[in-house]
Amino acid sequence: xxxxxxxxxxxxxxxxxxxxxxxxxxxxxxxxxxxxxxxxxxxxxxxxxxxxxxxxxxxxxxxxxxxxxxxxxxxxxxxxxxxxxxxxxxxxxxxxxxxxxxxxxxxxxxxxxxxxxxxxxxxxxxxxxxxxxxxxxxxxxxxxxxxxxxxxxxxxxxxxxxxxxxxxxxxxxxxxxxxxxxxxxxxxxxxxxxxxxxxxxxxxxxxxxxxxxxxxxxxxxxxxxxxxxxxxxxxxxxxxxxxxxxxxxxxxxxxxxxxxxxxxxxxxxxxxxxxxxxxxxxxxxxxxxxxxxxxxxxxxxxxxxxxxxxxxxxxxxxxxxxxxxxxxxxxxxxxxxxxxxxxxxxxxxxxxxxxxxxxxxxxxxxxxxxxxxxxxxxxxxxxxxxxxxxxxxxxx
Numbered sequence: 065x066x067x068x069x070x071x072x073x074x075x076x077x078x079x080x081x082x083x084x085x086x087x088x089x090x091x092x093x094x095x096x097x098x099x100x101x102x103x104x105x106x107x108x109x110x111x112x113x114x115x116x117x118x119x120x121x122x123x124x125x126x127x128x129x130x131x132x133x134x135x136x137x138x139x140x141x142x143x144x145x146x147x148x149x150x151x152x153x154x155x156x157x158x159x160x161x162x163x164x165x166x167x168x169x170x171x172x173x174x175x176x177x178x179x180x181x182x183x184x185x186x187x188x189x190x191x192x193x194x195x196x197x198x199x200x201x202x203x204x205x206x207x208x209x210x211x212x213x214x215x216x217x218x219x220x221x222x223x224x225x226x227x228x229x230x231x232x233x234x235x236x237x238x239x240x241x242x243x244x245x246x247x248x249x250x251x252x253x254x255x256x257x258x259x260x261x262x263x264x265x266x267x268x269x270x271x272x273x274x275x276x277x278x279x280x281x282x283x284x285x286x287x288x289x290x291x292x293x294x295x296x297x298x299x300x301x302x303x304x305x306x307x308x309x310x311x312x313x314x315x316x317x318x319x320x321x322x323x324x325x326x327x328x329x330x331x332x333x334x335x336x337x338x339x340x341x342x343x344x345x346x347x348x349x350x351x352x353x354x355x356x357x358x359x360x361x362x363x364x365x366x367x368x369x370x371x372x373x374x375x376x377x378x379x380x381x382x383x384x385x386x387x388x389x390x391x392x393x394x395x396x397x398x399x400x401x402x403x404x405x406x407x408x409x410x411x412x413x414x415x416x417x418x419x420x421x422x423x424x425x426x427x428x429x430x431x432x433x434x435x436x437x438x439x440x441x442x443x444x445x446x447x448x449x450x451x452x453x454x455x456x457x458x459x460x
Contacts, residue, residue, distance in 0.1 A: 082102050084102055090104035093123060100181045132286050132288070136159060143156060144156050146160070150165075154176070173287065176291065180291060191271060191278070191297060192275060195343075196275070199268050202303070202304050209309060213257075220242075227329060249331075249334040260305075260307055309334075310385060332401075375392045378419055388420055395410055
């Protein structure tokens with residue numbers, strides 16, 4: 065067995081005994097048919113201590129006799145002893161003497177078999193432990209998005225119906241139009257999710273089939289069969305994009321009969337983007353660690369909002385699509401991601417707020433250092449509902 069790849073004339077080049085894969089020093093008379101590694105006598109016991117697999121260690125000579133040495137394709141009466149890496153085919157002595165492979169890099173046929181086996185093992189591990197779970201994770205997220213889409217659509221419909229009960233016949237047309245918009249948004253988004261789900265399901269099916277074929281090759285002792293293996297790992301590394309959806313929401317407004325359409329409320333636009341998933345080769349030993357979630361090299365600006373403040377002091381998020389702001393005056397303003405002013409609240413003291421925040425229920429909270437109060441404002445009214453002094457006593 066050649067210790068390394070042959071770049072010289074194989075009939076005149078030097079050879080070496082097979083060395084142990086673990087200690088890389090001692091002669092290796094043994095071979096593990098499960099892990100496909102050479103072992104010296106001292107390392108056999110250490111190898112058996114790895115209980116993650118059922119090892120089958122046999123004498124190397126016995127293992128070599130079980131391999132099917134391929135017949136030469138050009139000279140059927142001859143057995144192949146070398147593998148031409150440029151032509152990627154097994155060759156015999158007669159092929160070499162013909163001069164057709166002169167100057168080509170040639171390796172021992174069993175060395176080629178081991179190299180292919182090693183590639184198979186690495187591809188199998190990467191596909192099974194890293195790439196395949198990525199596809200499964202992306203696929204499992206689609207039903208969740210579909211459920212959120214359906215839940216959000218029902219929530220919007222309910223909110224619209226509730227407002228419609230107050231407005232009665234005057235707003236029936238508006239209700240119908242908004243419901244239609246909700247259904248149209250869902251009908252536009254659902255096919256996109258279904259399409260991605262079908263594509264990922266198809267790829268997962270291909271991966272499953274490829275895994276089965278790779279394991280078949282890996283367990284095969286047929287050199288010809290293994291040498292025909294063509295890696296698809298680069299194809300499967302191109303992970304499917306994750307679909308991120310900004311779901312619309314509905315916000316009821318205070319009723320003004322002379323401004324029915326404007327005051328009834330509106331649906332924010334449905335938007336969705338695809339985020340490419342970065343994939344890099346897993347480092348050595350990564351099989352025991354969870355898959356890494358790569359971060360973007362540079363942040364991406366989604367939108368820019370002009371608050372009209374000379375100095376913007378604080379911002380706080382009401383939800384994924386709306387942001388409270390305050391600057392150098394006594395007004396706190398709520399903007400959506402389209403830069404539209406949704407709501408504004410004036411401080412009770414008439415001075416600018418020291419800081420702002422939002423409660424879990426969506427109420428605006430700000431601190432006023434002038435009268436030492438914590439104030440809570442509700443969106444359905446421009447008046448503040450309650451305030452508390454810094455010491456905790458109710459302020460009236």
